[in-house]
Amino acid sequence: MKPTPLHDVHTALGAHLTEFAGWAMPVRYGSETAEHNAVRTAAGLFDLSHMGEIEVTGPEAGRALDRALVGRPSAIGVGRARYSMICAEDGGxxxxxxxxxxAEEHYLVVANASNVDVVHPALVERASGFDAAVRDCSEEWALIAVQGPNSPAIIAALTDLDVPSLKYYAIDAGSLAGIEVRLARTGYTGEDGFEIYCRPADAADVWAALSKAGEEHGLIPAGLACRDTLRLEAGMPLYGNELSRDITPFEAGLGRVVALDKxxxxxxxxxxxxxxxxxxRSELVGLIPEGRRSPRAGYPVLDPATGAEIGVVTSGSPSPTLGHPVAIAHVRPDLRTPGTRLQISVRGTVVDAEVVPLPFYTRAR
Structure with a gap:
């Protein structure tokens, strides 16, 4: 397994490490429920250095990305960010x-760790013929996230950047604890938060400064396990679960990111x-099962009238915030209406469930 620049920090903290996309990542430091609740009520500190970063630069960088992706990156303002997708010819x-x-001619594409080796060559191929250069710069960046309602106060105590003015899905360059970083107001937890890009050699110092500044704000280190339950509650898709080569953005309920008028x-x-x-052909829905049994990815969703399989769970877990299990599933489009009664086969036991709107949780503004 490949270590992140914070591997020694995690070991010193007693983290439970697991393999994820070829990386040794902290799955939890102690109680994953405590880490989850800290993010919802105070703040959590995450190592996301396994994510991939790809630069696209040059006079036609925006046009090249417009050709490569389903959205319109050329319309993104300098200092702003946008969620998008890269699809195959068949739409998967x-x-x-x-x-x-x-900058005007400088984009940073952040890809999932498991897909960097596919996304990078695809971008290179699709940028052919444009005055643009594509470069995998993943080794040049460490990525640390602070997520939770107390995250603005923690970041503001350390940086010369104007934190209150940094909008959601915006990024700026500046100093944090005397270290040059790029600070983005983004995240994957459903809470306010920030993602900090720094040089790998500076990662341990950035982590230490954040940990110290966060002591009075309830900040604790958090691992992949709670990151998954946080994003599940917030209805955020995970590649390999809700998203895959077998479905298009329209099956994922994300047709809004597709710009067909380019x-x-x-x-x-x-x-x-x-x-x-x-x-x-299918749609993603939220499901709340009855009882305490938690559906997991891959469990069949059934028609109560016939027992026929009409969908599949993509993610499921007990919800620490809500106090009961929740699940996301792909089902037939005619079954997407909230209030529809379905069933889930949970380790051979049939459990009743109700279709509900996503997300399960939305933070107070």
Whole structure:
């Protein structure tokens, strides 16, 4: 397993490490429920250095990305970010991405760790013919996140940047604890928060400064286990669960990120236009099962009237915030209406469940 720049820090903290996309990552430090609740009520500190970063630069960088992705990166303002996807010719999702525009001719594409080796060559191929350069710069960045309602106070105590003015899905360069960083107001937990890009050699110092500044604000280190339950409660899709090569953005309920009106088109546009016209073959829904049994990814969703399999759970877990199990599932489009009664086969036991809107949890503004 590949260690992140914070591996020694995690070991010293007694983290339970696990393999994730080839990386040795902290799954928890103590209680994953305590870490989850800290993010919801105070703040959590995450190592996300396994994520991949790809630079696209040059006079036609925006046009190249417009061709490569389903959205319109050329319309992103400098210092802002946008969620997008890269799809295959048949419309299947290769990966979901966050695109930052760092300067007029400089974009940073953040890919999932498991997909960097696919996304990078695809971007290189799709940028061919444009005056743009594509470079995998993942080794040059460590990524640390502070998530939770107390995160603005923690960050503001350490940086010369104007934290209150930094909008959601915006990024700026500046100093944090005397270290040069890029600070983004983004996250994957459903809470306010920040993601901090720094040089790998500076990662331990950034982590230490955040830990010290966060002591009075209830900040604790948090691992992948609680990150998964946090994003599940917030209805955020995970590649490999809700998103895959076998579905299009329309099956994922994310058709809004697809710009079919781009004059120059993009890879997969014909297939996605057809899918939009035909309608999705399945849709993602929230499910609340009765009782305490928690559905997990891969469990069948059943029609109560016939017992026939009409969908599959993509993610499921007990919800620490809500106090009961929740699940996301792909089901037939005609079964997406909130209030619809379905069933889930949980380790051979049939459990009743109700379709509910996503997300399960929305933070107070």
């Amino acid at each position: 999702i290769i990966d979901d991405l966050v695109i930052y525009r760092l 004059p120059e088109g993009f890879v997969g546009d014909a297939a996605l236009a057809a899918r939009k016209e035909e309608g999705p």
